[in-house]
Amino acid sequence: MKVLAFAASNSRQSINRQLVNYACGMIDGADIEFLDINDYEMPLYSIDRENESGIPALAHQFYQKIGTVDGLVIGFAEHNGSYTAAYKNLYDWTSRIDMKVYQDRAMLLLAASPGPGGAGTVLAAAKTSAPHFGGRVLADMSVGSVYQHFNVVAGTFTNPELQEQLQRAVVQFAAG
Numbered sequence: 001m002k003v004l005a006f007a008a009s010n011s012r013q014s015i016n017r018q019l020v021n022y023a024c025g026m027i028d029g030a031d032i033e034f035l036d037i038n039d040y041e042m043p044l045y046s047i048d049r050e051n052e053s054g055i056p057a058l059a060h061q062f063y064q065k066i067g068t069v070d071g072l073v074i075g076f077a078e079h080n081g082s083y084t085a086a087y088k089n090l091y092d093w094t095s096r097i098d099m100k101v102y103q104d105r106a107m108l109l110l111a112a113s114p115g116p117g118g119a120g121t122v123l124a125a126a127k128t129s130a131p132h133f134g135g136r137v138l139a140d141m142s143v144g145s146v147y148q149h150f151n152v153v154a155g156t157f158t159n160p161e162l163q164e165q166l167q168r169a170v171v172q173f174a175a176g
Helices: 015-024 047-053 057-067 085-095 120-133 160-175
Strands: 002-007 031-034 071-076 105-112 135-143
Touching (some): 015 031, 015 160, 057 085, 105 120, 120 135
Parallel strands (some): 105 135
């Protein structure tokens, strides 16, 4: 299985990146490419920019990367109940190439936050919208109060129930 993994966050200290990395370490035998969306920073999307300059090469590169894998592992950070501006912009540009951005790829969607909600609002939005944009969500997981359950220094869960829940999600995704 070939997997593209990334956090939908431009934070260098992203807890969602740490969760994605940890989850990917549980996928036996997978060829995993980790992507940093900071490498895909583009001007803010607008139809005027698209008409004047076309779709940036970085959006095409991101779309092509998705097309080369079997599955996606994405960790969604939540900003004010929604996607981060960095991810939304990348997604908006890429959707202008093909509305089916996810290209019928299997997906494991994750979300974590310091608060008790576990970025559940953005995870619900991502899970609901993914099928409309060519994604096959096979598993998802939200982790609230992440600093109470995940050791960010070691990059491991300290909560055995959450560890087991993540293991089940990874198995569902890998079997997909």
